[in-house]
Amino acid sequence: MSSHGKRYVEAVKQYDKMEEYPLNEAIELVKKMATAKFDETVEMHFRLGIDPRHADQQVRSTVMLPHGLGRSVRILVFAEGDAAKAAEEAGADIIADDAIIARIQNEGWLDFDAAVAVPQMMGKVGRIARILGPRGLMPNPKAGxxxxxxDMGRVIEELKAGRVEFRNDKTANLHLPIGKASFDLDKLQENAAAALDAVKSQEPSTVKGLYIRKMVVTSTMGPGVRVNV
Known part of the structure; x- marks a missing residue:
């Protein structure tokens, strides 16, 4: 008896699980198979040929998705005084003062999608790094x-418009959301192309052999489709 639902089993019949498809075709299949009752997120998963133990083989950057992620992004900014005022005017949803930092530290409160900080606040933000880090919410100069x-206005605007941060995990995998299944096919395909280009552009010069070993596109509840990179 399959542990997967009927919808998933039906979806799997629509394609060859072992075949590697061109990116545009893979996106088309994933969109077609996303039949859950909610608007599924489409994601790209990469298996990279890097050694994550080495600092010079870390892959971390951002990509500006041409058509955004299809959801509103709640932005928290660590700032005080004039910087907090600038962040508020730029459209930040939450200004993190000492009380909010304490709330994150003591209650694990994380009701936001992205975090930005001014350099002067990084000492305080460092106290909650082990809470923010694993969830990809730790402000970082490399990720802008x-x-x-x-610069606050530009960064908040980009994050709200669909700037997405990506980084490898400690098993050399990288996951990147690229939009919603309800997007027009061409918009999803353009987001996917931008995401793939961004990941390719971050290839460390010290990588030996294949940089992108495997790539799969999937939706929240759907099966994964292999991509021929």
Whole structure:
């Protein structure tokens, strides 16, 4: 007896699980098989040929998805004084003061999608790094989320418009959401192409052999479709 639901089993019949499809075709299949009762998120999963134990083989950057992620993004900004005012004017949803930092630390409160900080606050933010880090919410200069107050408006605007951060985990895998199953096919395909280009552009020069070993596209509840990279 299959542990998967009827919908999943039906979806699997629509394609060859072992075949590697061109990216656009894979996206089309995933969109077709996303039949859950809610609007599923479409994701790309990469198996990278990096050694995550080495600092010079970390893959971390951001990509500006041309058509966004199809959801509103709640942004928290660690700032005080004038910087907090600038963040508020730029459209930040939450300004994190000491009380909010304490709430994250003591209650594990994480009701936001992205976090930005001004450099002066990083000492305080460091106290909750082990809570934010594993969830990809830790502000980081490399990801463009530690910024000067003058830059706050641009960064918040980009995050709300669909700028997505990506990074490898400690097993050399990388996961990246690229939109909703309800998106027009061409919009999903354009987001996917931008995401793939962004990941390719971050190949560390010290990687030996294949950089992208395997790539799969999937939706929240659907089966994974292999991509020929």
């Amino acid at each position: 989320t530690v910024v000067q107050p003058d």
